[in-house]
Every structure is written in C-alpha cells, then in structure tokens.
Amino acid sequence: MINFKLKDTKSYKPVGSSTGLSMSWYWLTEGDLWIDLGDSSLYEYSPKAQEYFGGLKSQYNEYQIIRFIEDFTALFEVISESIPNDIYRLAENSAKFLQDAQKWLDLNDAEEDQQDDFYFEKYDKLISWINRRSLDSGHLVGGPKLSFFRNKDKIRVTWQADYKLENGIDLWTAGEGSIEFSYSEFINDVKDFGDRFFKQMQEQVDLAVEKEWNGIQIDKQRLLAEHSEREIDFWKQFKLLKGKSPSETKWELIRELKSQMDEEIKRKA
Template identity: 35%
Template sequence: MALINFRLPGTDEATYSGVNSTINGWFYLTDGELWLELEESTIYTYTRDSESVLSDLLKHEFNDYYISRFVEDFSEIFQAISEPLPEFLHPAIETYKTLEAYKLWASTFLECDYQEKKYIDTNYEILLTWIYRRSLPANHLIGGPTIWFFRIFDQIQIIWRADHKLPSGAPLWTHPFGEYKMDYDLFVKEIQDFSKRFFTEMNQLIATIKDYASKNFDVESVLKQNLERQVAFDDDVLRLLTSDLMTTDWETVRRCYENRKV
C-alpha cells in the first residue's frame, strides 16, 4: 500500500451538470476520499461510531473533501520539512507525548518571558514556529487530525494527533495518536508517486466528463489546468531536496532548551 491513497469520484451527471466554471470545475472534480497508510496505522480513517456526524458512513470511510486542498496545504510545508532538525531536538520529537512536553515547556518559558517583559517576540518565533511550519492541520474537517513531519538526518519522523471525541465520548478517528519513521528518500518518492497517480487519474476523469457536464465545462481548458497544477506540485516537491534554503536560528533554540529546568 502506498503512503498517500485516494479515491476520486466517478462521472455522475447529477454531480457535474451544474458546473459552469473551468476553474471551479477542476477543484470540484477533486472531491474524493484520502488517507495515509503508515504500516498498522491509517490516518484520516473514521471509526464506525462516527456515523452520527457523517451523512453517509459507507461513502465516507476516509477523509472526504477536495483532494486539491491536501495537495495545496501539504506542498506549503515542503521547504520546512526539508531542513533536518538539530540533534539536541531529537528527544523532543520521539513521540506525540514528547512533542507535547516540548510545547508545554516552550509555552511556560514564553509566559515567564512575558511576565519579565523580555525576549517574548523573538523567542515565540524561534521556540514554537519550527513546529508549526512542519504541521499539516485539517481545520476544514470536523475534528480534523494534525500531522507533523520532522526530518532526522536521512529519515522522516511523522507524528499525528487525531483524538477528537464524539458527543458519546467515542473517538472520531481510528488512530488518535501515533508516530512513524521512514527513510527520507522513500518519503520523497512516495510523494512523487502520489503526484503521478493523482494527476493521471484526474486526467482520465476529466476526459470522461464531456458527455455528462454542462456546455460551459471546457474539457480542454480543465485538462490544461490539471497539467499546470501537476507541474507546479512537482516543482514544490523539489523543495524537499533543497534544505539549504532554510535558515532557522537553531542556536537560540538550543541555548534556551538546554538551559531549561528539568
């Protein structure tokens, strides 16, 4: 199973008959399901108990939204992901719990700075932003998961939090917390593979729309847009291989972190 998996919709006259814009046309055609396979854990998979918040459980086993949103949001953090974390921070990203412990320490540190009226702006930027720059939230979903991607030498550490609870107290997602490590080169290849599969299937889907869509749906224009988006995404993927463009002030983080009270 690939790291990034998806399902695109079929050609349904009811779905596409109202399309009246080539720009919106491409975006709406990406309305499908998406999930990540990390060995025994699957991110973006709903539990059976989540039927109370889903209109059709059988149609929405996985994250059901426009896949283009994932493509855009994910590509925005590629440059940050490319920068390896310094070794002194590795213990902070071993698990979700260690990551939360670091965030708690940083928040406490910043609160003390605020009370003493010193360093607050600079330290907030330095101590916490490196985490947020590597995060992939899903605020467009009910109780959406957050996934963090941290490069450790030639590996990538993936940590996630998906612990939203239903009114009954049951979990919304199948795997509330976890972490997974894989080779960084393989991680990049998996994203490149996703790009090839996704945009190829989009091409095939768009090409079959002509007999189903309204007269305003310009198939050739949307095919061109699909190609342009693939080129843009593939260019973004190359950022994963250019870590020298990031210039995080790790020395200040190290000085604050290593002098913390344990």
Template identity: 45%
Template sequence: MIHFKLKDIDSVIPIGNDLNWFSLTDGELYLNVENYKLFEYTSQAMQYFDDKTSPYIDYYIARFLEDFTQLFMAIGESIPDHLYELTKNLHYFQENTSKWLSILDKDDDMPSNFYFEEYTSVCSWINNRQLNSSHLIGGPSVYFLRNRDKIRIAWETDQTLDNSIKLWTAKTDSLEMDYIEFVNHVKSFGMGFFKEMTQQVDKALYKDWGQINLDKQKLIQEQIDRELAFQRSISLLIEVKDCQTNWDEIDDLIIQMNTEIA
C-alpha cells in the same frame, strides 16, 4: 502511504454554476503509516455523521495536495540532532510550551509581544511541519520531521466529538522511516493522482453538464499547470538548500523556557 479514490464523474458536484479542476478532485483519502490508517473514522464517528458509508475523509484531494506541498520546503530542511531527539515525545515538548505560556500569561511583567515573538518562535519549527487539517471536524495533527537521512511522521489523534465519541481509529503515535523512502512515496502519490486526474478531466470534457458552465480549455491547461507545479515542488524535498530556520534562536528560547518553567 497516501491512498485516495476520486469520485465517479457522475457523482461530482460542481462548485456553484461552474465546473473546475478543483471540484473534479472530490474523493476520499487516508494515510497508511505502518499499522495505522490516519484520517480513518471510527465506526461510532461514522454513525454520528449520519451513517457515513466510507471510513475515510471525503473532501477535495486538491486541498490535501495544496496543504501538503506547502510544507515541502520545511520538511526538506533537516532538524538538528538534539532537537530531533525531542520529537520522540512531541507531546511532552508541546506540553512544556503550553505550560510556559500559561506561567507567563499570569505574569503582569510579561512583555505584550511575548506570544507573537518568543512563544510563536519556540513552536515554529514544529508548526511549520504540521499538515493543515483545520477544514475537518476534529482534524488530527500530523507532523513530518526530517533529520538527515530519516524522517519521523508523528500524529496526535485523540480528538473527540462533543459526546466524547473518539473520531479516529489510529492512536497517537509516531513512525521513523528512511527519508528517501518517504520522498519516493510522495512521488508515487503524485504520479498516481495526476494519472487519474487526466482520466477524470477527459471524462469531464465529454460529459453533458447541462446548465453548468465548463471552460474546457481552462480545465485542460490547469491539469497541465497543476502537474508541473507538483513536479517542481518535489525538488524542495530533494535539493540541498541553505538553512531556513534560525536554530540558535530556537535553542536559546528552549533554554529560557526550561529555566522559567523550573
């Protein structure tokens, strides 16, 4: 599901005057979800970006790893059945929340803290499960929404450039799969990534970097620490834990929203 390719060690560009573990993770990445490839640029977008040679996003895989694992606690929490039904048409729910905000924004009697409390709370159960792609130009919105033994991956990829060029090849859609299959895909990605990073670190240790600073012991230790941290984070997807979300509050807010929109 998660595909990546690290840059050749000779193509790695250190950040500043120091070579660190993060810079060694520079590469390409995309998500293969059924018949779609998320984070794949259209040919028009590739031309716009000075004839980009690869159709996939090129950035530090470590950034994806950090943003993705940050969601694991929220992803591991099952969404109640009636709210999970809403994720079949996530765009419709989000349109309603935007409409609610727009209506109350014109109301002189709207409490000053509405945006920070009611509106933020009613959106939180979705936003907490959204992969951060703000570092990308027109980054797509990708959500991971679990309900018991299944998970829905939903994505919004209608982003365009200033000249209306469509950025992404995938059209907005969603896919449901077995939750354990999803977890196994995540594990497989982690195993593959850290295996290749071990090789990348070894190459970095034996390469002559000239004037670039390299703390070899620190690099070796960070590789160990990062892999252990990922392994620990996997437990957040698997272990049964107490409810983290106040679902009753969200239900009440949705009722309030629908009433005020009507």
C-alpha cells in the same frame, strides 16, 4: 503511504445556485483520502463516529484532495531542511514538547502587560520549528495534525488525531503516534502519490471533456489547461524535497529558549 479514491464523474455535484451551476478541475478532485503510517490510518473515522454520523459513504474523510496537496507541497522546502540531532530527539515526542511550551506560556499569562511580548518573542519562536513542518487540516473540524521532521537520511512523522466529539466519541482511529523511516522512502512515497493522482485526474478530466453537462457551466479548455498547470506545479515543488534546503531555522535560539523554559518551569511550577 498516501491513498485516495476519486469519485466517479457521474457522482459529482456541481456548485452554485440552481440558476448558475458550474464544474471545475478543483471540484473534480473530490474523493476519499487516507494516509497509512505503520498500523495507523490518518483521516479514517472511528467506527463509533461512523455510527454517530450515520449515512457516511466511506470510513475515510471525503473532500477535495487538491486541498491536501496544496497544504502538503507548501511544506516541501522546509521538510527538506535537516534538523540537528538534539532537536530531532525532541521531535520523537513533539506532543510533550508542545505541552511544556504551553505550560510555560500559562506561567507567564499572569503578567498581562507583558503577555503579547512573551507570546511573540519567546513562545511563538520556541515552537516555530514544529509549526513550520506541520499540516494541521485546518479546513476540518478536529482535523488530524501531521508534522514532518527530517534528520539527514531519515524522517520522523508524528500525528495528533485525538479529537473527541461532544459526546466523548473519538472522531478518528489514529489517535496520537509517531513513526520513523528513511528519507528516500518518504520521497519515493510522495512521487508514487503524485504519479497516481495526476494519472487518475487526467482520466477524470478526459471523461469530463467528453461528457455532456446539460447546461452546467464548464470551461473544458480551461479544465485541460489547469490540469497541466497543477501537475507542473506539483513536480516543481517535489524537486524541493530532493534539493539542498538552506538552513533558515535559528537552532541556537531554539536551544536557548528551551533552556529558559525548562529552568522557569522547574522554578515556578
């Protein structure tokens, strides 16, 4: 599911000014990342976008893969929480649910003195169950948004990657979509990704330690230590996927707010 290709250590560009260049473990994680979900590949540029930008070395987004890992693992505990059946059915078309919520927000925008109260007391709480399970790729302009919804022994992953450039060209190939598979398969996919990533990063670190950096600042002892720390933290977070998460979401409140939304849209729209 989660694929990557780290850059060759010879291709890495140190950071900083010409008088103080440096290299660290973080920058060694630079590479291509893409996520295969059914017939779609997330973080893959469309052919027209590749042609528009020109000079792209890969059809996939290139950045520090640890950024994805940090954002992804931060969701593990809430992903492990099983969603009630009725709410899970809404997740199948979460885009429509969010559109309805936005419509509800727009209907209440006219009352400016109550706008903030409505936003935080109703709208924000209504969509919180989606936002808490979503990875929005906020470091990318028009980045794909992925959401993860577990229901007992299955999980649904939805995505929005329909951003268009100013000239109307689709930035990504994936568009919008949704796929369901077993939760155990999801856990195995995440484990496989972690095994592959940290094995290859160990090789990167070993090469970086052996390399002569010719005046570029690099703390090789810190490089080794940070690799160990990052790997330990990943597997610590991974255990949360397999544990029993306490149900912290106020599902009854979500149901009440949705009922209010449906009734008000029907009455006012």
